[in-house]
Amino acid sequence: MAAIALFLSLFPVTQAATADNIVFGYSVDGSPVSSFSNGVIGFCGSVYQFLSSREKGHTLTLRPLNVDERFEVFATKYLKGKAGIQCGPSSFTYARQQALISPDGTFKGEFTDVFFMTSTKLLIRKDKVAALYANAALGTVKIGILPPPPGKSAASPVTSATIKGLFPHAEFVSLTDKADAVARLEAGMIDAYASDAILLADMQRHNLQKGLERYTLNLP
Incomplete structure (x- = not known):
C-alpha cells in the first residue's frame, strides 16, 4: 500500500503560513491526484484553490514538478530558502521521513498526515x-x-x-x-x-x- 501525503519543505507549517511567497509544486503526471489543464486540477488543484482563497498576506507561485524533482530536489532546486509545498501522488515512507532528519537540527521539511491509501x-x-x-x-x-x-x-x-x-x-x-x-x-x-x-x-x-x-x- 502507498500512503500519499503532502510534503512541506524548508519551513515549519506555522512559518510557511506567514511567508510572503510560497512555492506550490504540483505533479504534472499524477492524474487524477494532480495534473494540469488550463490550471492545476485534481486534488492538488483543490488544495491550491483553497489556499488561494483562504490565506491572505502571501502569494502562491505554481511550480510544475516531474517525478525526479520531488523532495530534496524540490527544496534545493526551486525553493532556495523559501517556503514550499509539494503536492502530488508521492508515497510517505519511513526512508523518506528519515531523510528529512538533519544532523545539525536544521528543518528540511515534513509530511502532512496521510490523506489517501492506494x-x-x-x-x-x-x-x-x-x-x-x-x-x-x-x-x-x-x-x-x-x-x-x-x-x-x-x-x-x-x-x-x-x-x-x-x-x-x-x-x-x-x-x-x-x-x-x-x-x-x-x-x-x-x-x-x-x-x-x-x-x-x-x-x-x-x-x-x-x-x-x-x-x-x-x-x-
Missing part, C-alpha cells in the same frame, strides 16, 4: 497476464517503470522497488513519464506499466485506446 498495481495487456505468473515459461513480460532519481535512494519510487521484488523474471524498461508509458503500451514496446492503482485506473479510462477492452489492472 495499492501498487500493474496495468497489463490481458493476453500477457498468464505469462506474468509463468516465470518466463510463456515468454518474457516487459514492464515499464519510472527510474529512481540519481543520488537519492530515499527518494526512489516505491512502486518500482515493489514490482521488481515480486517479478524478478520480468524485463524492466525505464520510462520518462506517463505519456511515455502510454506511447509504448500502444506500440507494443512494453506489456505492462507499474504505478499506483488510482493513477492506472485513470490512465486506462482516459489515455489508452480501448483501454478497458485490451488492458486490466492486476494486483501483484
